[in-house]
Amino acid sequence: MRSFSWVAVWLAFAALTLACAGPVAAESEENWQLCAGSATAPDLRVTACAAIIDGKTETSERLANAYCNRGHGLTEQRHFHDAIADLNEAIRIAPSHACAYNNRGRAYAFKRDFDRAIKLDPTLAIAYGNRAYIFYQMRDTTHAIADYTMQIKLKPDVLAYINRGNAYRDSEQLDRAAADYGEVIRIAPEDARGWRNRGLIRLFQGDNKSGIADYDKALQYDSTDADSWNNRGQAKIRLGDKPGAIADLKKALELYPDLPTAREALQKLGVKL
Numbered sequence: 695m696r697s698f699s700w701v702a703v704w705l706a707f708a709a710l711t712l713a714c715a716g717p718v719a720a721e722s723e724e725n726w727q728l729c730a731g732s733a734t735a736p737d738l739r740v741t742a743c744a745a746i747i748d749g750k751t752e753t754s755e756r757l758a759n760a761y762c763n764r765g766h767g768l769t770e771q772r773h774f775h776d777a778i779a780d781l782n783e784a785i786r787i788a789p790s791h792a793c794a795y796n797n798r799g800r801a802y803a804f805k806r807d808f809d810r811a812i813k814l815d816p817t818l819a820i821a822y823g824n825r826a827y828i829f830y831q832m833r834d835t836t837h838a839i840a841d842y843t844m845q846i847k848l849k850p851d852v853l854a855y856i857n858r859g860n861a862y863r864d865s866e867q868l869d870r871a872a873a874d875y876g877e878v879i880r881i882a883p884e885d886a887r888g889w890r891n892r893g894l895i896r897l898f899q900g901d902n903k904s905g906i907a908d909y910d911k912a913l914q915y916d917s918t919d920a921d922s923w924n925n926r927g928q929a930k931i932r933l934g935d936k937p938g939a940i941a942d943l944k945k946a947l948e949l950y951p952d953l954p955t956a957r958e959a960l961q962k963l964g965v966k967l
Contacts, residue, residue, distance in 0.1 A: 722746065722749070722751075725742040725743075725745045725746050726742075726746065727742075728741075728742035728743075729742040729743040729746055729759075729760055729763045729764070730763055734767075736767040736768075736770035737767070737771070739763060739764065739767035739770075740764055740768060740771065743760045743761070743763050743764035743767065744764060746760040747760050747764065754787050754788060755787075755788055757787055758783075758784040758785075758787040758788035758791050759784075759793070761780045761781070761783045761784035761787065761794070762780070762781060762784040762791060762793040762794045762797055763793075764780050765777045765778070765779075765780035765781040765784065765794070765797050765798070765801070766800075768780060769800060769801045769804060772804070774801050774804060774805050777797075778798060778801050778802070781794045781797050781798040781801065782798070785798070796815070799811045799815040799818050799821065803818075803820070803821050803824060806824070806828070808821050808822075808824050808825035808828070812825070817848055818848075819844075819845045819848035819849035819854075820849075822842070822844045822845040822848070823841070823842065823845040823854060823857070826838045826839075826840075826841030826842045826845065826857065826858075826861075827857070829841060830857070830860070830861055830864075833864075835861045835862075835864055835865040836865075838857075838858075838861045839858060839861045839862065839865070842854055842857050842858035842861060843858065846858065850877075850881075851881075852878050852881055852882050852885060852887075852888075855874045855877045855878045855881070855888075856874070856875070856878055856887055856888070856891065858874050859871045859872075859873075859874030859875045859878070859891060860891075862874060863891075863894075863895065868895050868898055868899055871895050872892050872896070872899075875888050875889075875891040875892035875895065876888070876892060878891070879892065884915050885915065886911075886912045886913075886914075886915040886916035886919065886922070887912075889908045889909070889911040889912035889915070890908065890912035890922045890925075892908050893905045893906075893907075893908030893912060893922070893925065893926075894925060896908055897925060897928070897929055902929040902932050902933050903933070905925070905926075905929050906926055906929050906930065906933075909922050909925060909926035909929070910926070913926070918949060919949075920945075920946045920947075920949035920950035920953055920956075921946070921950075921953075923942045923943070923945040923949065923956075924942070924943060924946035924950075924953055924955055924956045926942050927939045927940075927941075927942030927943040927945075927956065927959065928955070928959060930942060931959060931963070936963060939959070939963065940960065940963055940965055943956045943959050943960045943965075944960065944965075947960070947967075
């Protein structure tokens with residue numbers, strides 16, 4: 695079964711977290727537009743914010759804004775050390791500056807320093823999800839489940855439930871895995887991932903009829919997944935539905951010609967390939 699575990703989610707941080715520049719003088723308007731503009735390219739943002747900072751004419755709050763926005767630009771350029779230095783300076787100037795705290799947590803997350811990102815902002819759901827993924831890759835499902843659980847508590851979404859379900863599945867907590875995939879189905883009933891993941895659990899539990907029913911739904915919403923055709927075909931073999939199994943397994947091979955389980959099953963059914 696193809697893995698549906700968490701893939702790189704750095705794009706979740708793509709939305710800009712920028713400070714508002716506030717009223718500006720005419721001579722510095724262009725720099726402020728580039729420094730604080732949501733569509734400004736990172737290099738232009740860094741240059742414009744640097745001009746404001748070097749001008750040494752701004753109030754404390756506006757100077758903190760410039761440091762925060764330059765920190766964001768530096769993060770986009772992957773200059774994390776310099777970015778964090780700017781964001782620390784913004785916080786030193788304006789300790790209640792939300793922009794700087796958000797962007798500093800973002801920079802630490804990009805560095806994969808999830809512990810510090812969580813310490814800085816215990817409500818940053820994606821940081822728990824990212825750390826959980828690292829635990830999952832290390833096969834530490836206990837800690838992965840704990841972090842995914844916190845992510846779901848803070849900001850439940852489809853991917854978080856899928857990922858926790860995968861961790862439950864891999865630790866053989868099948869009922870809990872099925873429950874998480876069921877949440878995916880409840881939240882997004884037209885998302886094939888919930889159906890096919892729960893279908894696999896049903897097959898693991900020996901409930902072939904329920905598994906087939908889930909795969910019926912999965913294929914209704916995504917007919918291009920070879921594993922779904924293969925797994926439904928395997929279940930039909932166990933229920934004695936040879937014609938149905940052959941049709942499903944042939945479809946699996948049509949989509950994925952090198953799928954060994956489908957090929958082997960068809961050969962055992964006497965189908966010449």
